[in-house]
Amino acid sequence: MRKIIYLITLLFIVFVGFLIYPFLKSNKSNSSKGNVKQQHILRNINSNHSNNFGKNWQQAQGIPVLCYHQIVSKVQFKKRPTPYAVTVSQFRNQINWLKKEHYKTLTIAQFYDYMTGKKPINEKFVLITFDDGLNDFSKHAQKILEKVNFKAVLFIYPTWVIAKKKRALKPWQIANLSKLGYDIESHTFWHPKLTKMNVKDQTFQFKRSRKFLKKWSKKKEISYLAYPFGLFNETSVGLLKKLSYKAAFTIFPGINLPGQNPYAFMRYMVVKGDSLKRFQQKLEKKSIPIFKSNPNFGAIIPSKGKNVTITIPTNLVTQNLALYYKRKKLKYKYNNENGKLTFFLKLKKGKIHNVNIKYKDGKINYRQTMLFNRLRSK
Numbered sequence: 001m002r003k004i005i006y007l008i009t010l011l012f013i014v015f016v017g018f019l020i021y022p023f024l025k026s027n028k029s030n031s032s033k034g035n036v037k038q039q040h041i042l043r044n045i046n047s048n049h050s051n052n053f054g055k056n057w058q059q060a061q062g063i064p065v066l067c068y069h070q071i072v073s074k075v076q077f078k079k080r081p082t083p084y085a086v087t088v089s090q091f092r093n094q095i096n097w098l099k100k101e102h103y104k105t106l107t108i109a110q111f112y113d114y115m116t117g118k119k120p121i122n123e124k125f126v127l128i129t130f131d132d133g134l135n136d137f138s139k140h141a142q143k144i145l146e147k148v149n150f151k152a153v154l155f156i157y158p159t160w161v162i163a164k165k166k167r168a169l170k171p172w173q174i175a176n177l178s179k180l181g182y183d184i185e186s187h188t189f190w191h192p193k194l195t196k197m198n199v200k201d202q203t204f205q206f207k208r209s210r211k212f213l214k215k216w217s218k219k220k221e222i223s224y225l226a227y228p229f230g231l232f233n234e235t236s237v238g239l240l241k242k243l244s245y246k247a248a249f250t251i252f253p254g255i256n257l258p259g260q261n262p263y264a265f266m267r268y269m270v271v272k273g274d275s276l277k278r279f280q281q282k283l284e285k286k287s288i289p290i291f292k293s294n295p296n297f298g299a300i301i302p303s304k305g306k307n308v309t310i311t312i313p314t315n316l317v318t319q320n321l322a323l324y325y326k327r328k329k330l331k332y333k334y335n336n337e338n339g340k341l342t343f344f345l346k347l348k349k350g351k352i353h354n355v356n357i358k359y360k361d362g363k364i365n366y367r368q369t370m371l372f373n374r375l376r377s378k
Contacts, residue, residue: 057257057288057289057313058286058361058364058366060257060258060289061121061122062121062255062256062257062258062287063106063111063114063115063121063125063126063127063255063256064126064127064255064256064268064282064283065111065126065127065128065129065249065256065265065266065267065268066126066127066128066129066267066268066270067129067130067131067226067249067251067267067268067269067270068086068091068128068129068130068131068141068270069084069085069086069130069131069132069134070082070084070085070086070134070136071085071086071087071088071091071134071136071137071139071140071141072085072086072087072088072136072140073087073088073140074087074088074089077272081272082272083271083272083273084269084271084272085271085272086270086271086272086274087272088140088144090272090274091140091141091144092144093276094270094276094279095144095145095148095150096148097276097279097280098126098148098150098283099148099150101124102123102124103124103125103126103283104123104124104125104126105125105126105127105128105150105151105152106125106126106127106151107151107153107181107183108127108153108183108185108224109183109223111125111127112224112246112247112262114258115247115256115257115258115259115260115262115265116258116262117258117259121258126283127153128145128150128151128152128153129152129153129154129155129226129249129267130152130153130154130155131155131187131226132155132156132157132160132187132191133154133155133156133157133158133160133161133168133169133174133187134167134168134169135167135168135169135170135173136167137152137154137169137177138169138173138177142177151181151182151183152182152183153182153183153185153224154169154174154177154182154183154184154185155185155186155187155224155225155226155249156169156174156184156185156186156187156209156213157186157187157188157189157190157191157209157228158189158190158208158209158212158213158216159189159190159191160191161174161212161216162212171215171216174213174216174217175216175217175218177217178216178217178218178219179218183224184213184216184217184219184222185213185222185223185224185225185226186206186209186210186213186222186224186225186226186245187209187225187226187228188205188206188209188225188227188228189204189205189208189209189212190205191228192205192228193228193229193231194227194228194231194232194233194235194236195231195232195233195236195373197235198235199235199239202235202236202239203239203243206225206239206240206243206245207243209222209225210222210243221244222245223244223245223246223247224245224246224247224248224249225240225245225247225248225249226248226249226267227248227249227250227251229251230250230251230252230267230371231352231371232248232250232263232264232297232298232371233298233299233300233373234295234296234298234299234300236248236263236298237263237296237297237298240263241263246262247262247263247265248262248263248264248265249265249266249267250264250265250266250267250369250371251267251269252264252266252267252354252369252371253266253267253268253269253282253285253367253369254266254268254285254287254367254368254369255285255286255287256287257287257289259289259291260289260290260291261290261293261296261297263297264297264298264371266287266369268282268283270282285365285367286364286365286366286367287366287367287368288312288313288357288358288359288366288367288368289312289313289368290310290311290312290357290368290370291311291312291339292310292311293308293309293310293311293370294308294309294310295308295372297370297371297372298371298372298373299372299373300372300373300374300375301345301346301347301353301372301373301374301375302375303347303374303375304346305344305345305346305347306344306345306346307342307343307344307345308342308343308344308345308355308372309340309341309342310340310341310357310370311338311339311340311341312339312341312357313339314336314337314338314339315336316334316336316339316359317361318334318336320359320360320361321334321357321358321359322357322358322359323341323343323355323356323357323358324355324356324357324358325345325347325353325354325355325356326348326350330343330344330345330355331343331344343355345372347372347373347374348374349374350374352371353371353372353373353374354369354370354371354372355369355370355372356368356369356370357369357370
């Protein structure tokens, strides 16, 4: 009797197992597919400046960043002409043109969200920045911006304010501007050439400027920085990341595209010699995106030279692609399947070492600037 009961039980277990096996197999397969999909998404999220435009990179919409310094009256300019000055009338015409062309200004946090892919770029945006911390902004620029409801970012170096220079903003003015919604961010502590500084000195510049700017602006955090003279090196970028700065800005020309290196955002310098037509052309220029660089932008290149590999869009026509260093064409190897371009770089004497990449597609010219540093002799 026991044997019969055991046999019936065994047959029942086998029968139930036969019924539920297809379901278990299907569920396991779906779970596996889900894990693969999740891993793929995580790889996409964690990839550093990946080539996410594919074949349509030319249609990708970017955001220009404008860099102003001095906004002066015509009388002021006659007394002390400088290429970094823009007259009040020039500035007014430029801002009115932006408004007429339906450009919308961004806060620096909004700009960062667009550049990191958190939001799609579906309108004409521009980021307006002012360097140094001159009271020209309060005297002239602020009224013009507020008339059309435009935002702006002020990159300030505190020693200019601490020294109570005649044309420097005062701490209470910085507080008021911050309260009104203008972004107050760092331009280092005393505007040095970071490429000449060691780790300790650069750390001081980033920390000290943040301390004063947080105090004056009443902000919880200072998260962005504009490099003095637009110069930086790998040490600068490493320290900014370590100190939780989210991004940094150069003064190299170009339109910023999502996925590019956030510690090398480009800006167009606006200067006295810019006619309204030239100003318009700056905003309408196109950039070729660089997704990766080995070594990184700002790296020190040894005196004997070094191979540099960058990742740019795929399937480019090599006859229309050129690299220049100090106006001299560089030889390169380009893989149109993965977008990797390799060239040998040996830097000459000098302070600034830019490699310019240019690509022509029909009547449209695309360009990009890369900064590297020369190993200095002790």
